[in-house]
Amino acid sequence: MIKSGLKKLYMGLVFIFLYAPIVTLIVFSFNDSKSRAKWEGFTLKWYANMFHDPVIVKSLYYTLIIALIAAIVATLIGTFAAIGIHYMKKWFRGIVMNITYLPVLNPDIVTGIGLMLLFILINLKLGFESLLLAHITFCIPYVIISVLPKLKQLTPNTFEAALDLGATPFQTIWKVIVPEISPGIVTGFLLSFTLSLDDFVISYFTTGNGVQTLSITIYTMTKRGIKPEINALSTILFAAILVLLILINRRPGKNNVLLD
Amino acid sequence: MLRKWLATPYILWAIIFTIIPLAMILIYGVTIDDGGIRFSLENIMKAFDPIYFKALLRSIYYALISTIICLIIAYPLALILTEKRNAKVTVIFIFVLPMWMNFLLRTYAWLTILETNNGFLNTVLRFLHLPTIQIIGTPNAIILGMVYNFLPFMILPIYNVLSKIDPYVLEAAFDLGASKLTRFVKVILPLSIPGVISGITMVFMPAITTFVIPKLLGSGKINLIGNLIEQQFVQSYNWYFGASLSLVLMVIILISMGILNRVDPSREGGAL
Known part of the structure; x- marks a missing residue:
């Protein structure tokens, strides 16, 4: 009895530690004062105001559009790459996989400054395009890593079988291989989308020209004080992701996105 | 083809x-x-000047401490979570969910809680006539920020390996007369090493390279290697030296990963 009580207490303490800042943030999104020190009564005005703040609306737009395009492009390139890598000769596959793990293992700050140096070298003005290219770059490896295990689960010679039965190589990939590996593709896409949404460090070094994602806007604000509107927006995003994750994980015949 | x-x-x-x-x-x-x-190699040498080298040692030290604290918190937690086999998805969900809120905001929220004058915690302490604490701007605040941000990365891999241990193996240990302690030391602990190694890598790496956490919770008074690199590129525009510092950082990470791989008996570390 005491032991199980202690275990619950321990879990509870870690839980409080992880959620204290989040609860603080949500509570202060309803605070009727710009200060984050005092509680001045309940209000919903920050939720109404946030859509009138041009900086916040613009960064939300950039964040979502970049996450969406980056996830789509990374999923396309990454899926094809995974199929290609799967059928490569072993020694070459080893080299390509080592290169694939580079951005995953490299610290974000190094990836960020490396890309910044490259963009400046090729005279690409830092802004929307450079940000997008950077996001695609760090997302592709995660798509490949998500798709490859599904390819390994394919019955060997599926490709040859489809060709023997008269499918063109293009049809084989599109109608035979892709449907089989689709859970991996979905995981890769969702992973890319969240990574892009959440990235700060790489974006920080590769953006410019007034193009700001939410992370960068928040970082700029930390110097002068976070606007309560940002707390309101984050509360909404948090709630949306919570609902989305619950729906995904309740999907019948699910392939558990959260755990894989 | x-x-x-x-x-x-x-x-x-x-x-x-x-x-x-x-x-x-x-x-x-x-x-x-x-x-x-x-x-x-002038700039590489410069990275070992006392001012910069101190920041480097500090980064390693803070990252090490944070990793150890994460391990101490996460291992028992993962053990407890493993017992609740039927609640797997929900339990993991609860401990991963915080990662889906912007990490800058979450870190910043600690300021609201811990600030010396107006912080929530000190207001409560003052109300109870207890001594207040001053933590923001100190190394402890930075370590707290690291532990807070990277703890889930330690919990998940350890939980993953622990939950994959075959229950029959544990039963066999009992049948063969192992006490609970022996079973833990001789069976569970060795089997969980790959997860621990992944966890250490996933906490130590981001901790040693972060420049945001010291900026926010250390009030910008304490510089880590990440801050120095960032300053070279964003403030003083000395790309040459910034790149040298990055090289030194990468070498340190390579060395620590090499050491970790030696410890890993399975030499895979793939608990992800």
């Missing part, structure tokens, strides 16, 4: 956006520009 060419766009992409940037850091790291650009 079509399928052989499928990876070509990616390979080109990787060469342009992964290999070339790293090569550029390497080149910038070992050159200096004094009128003309020439090869020199």
